[in-house]
Amino acid sequence: MTLVLAVTRDDIASYVGTLIIVYIVLIFIRILMSWLPRIPYNRWLDMFLTFVREVTDPFLNVFRRILPPIRIGPGAIDLSPTIAIFVLFIIERIVVSAIAG
Numbered sequence: 001m002t003l004v005l006a007v008t009r010d011d012i013a014s015y016v017g018t019l020i021i022v023y024i025v026l027i028f029i030r031i032l033m034s035w036l037p038r039i040p041y042n043r044w045l046d047m048f049l050t051f052v053r054e055v056t057d058p059f060l061n062v063f064r065r066i067l068p069p070i071r072i073g074p075g076a077i078d079l080s081p082t083i084a085i086f087v088l089f090i091i092e093r094i095v096v097s098a099i100a101g
Helices: 009-035 044-064 080-099
Strands: 070-072 076-077
Touching: 009 044, 009 080, 044 080
Parallel strands: none
Antiparallel strands: 070 076
16 A cells, blocks of 8 residues: 655645635535524534534634624625635635745
8 A cells, every 4th residue: 555645845735725715615604504594403414514603703703803794774794704705715826826836
């Protein structure tokens, strides 16, 4: 059995880019969670949703302090996930190109 590790800078840059994309997907899941009503209790689903909330909320709270939700009648629109995803795309381009050289 052979063990293959990331030995090139391109491999490491690819891993970092993939991790950022996974985090963006988690933010999209967080957005969908805010649109859906409370889902009936299921232990595994609750663990997953709690994980998503605990992983994404600290990053989103940075943008929520800068840009509070926009009030529209009885509801509000939270634009912080949009700004956070945009910033993550910029960071991904900069970091991956810096690692890849």
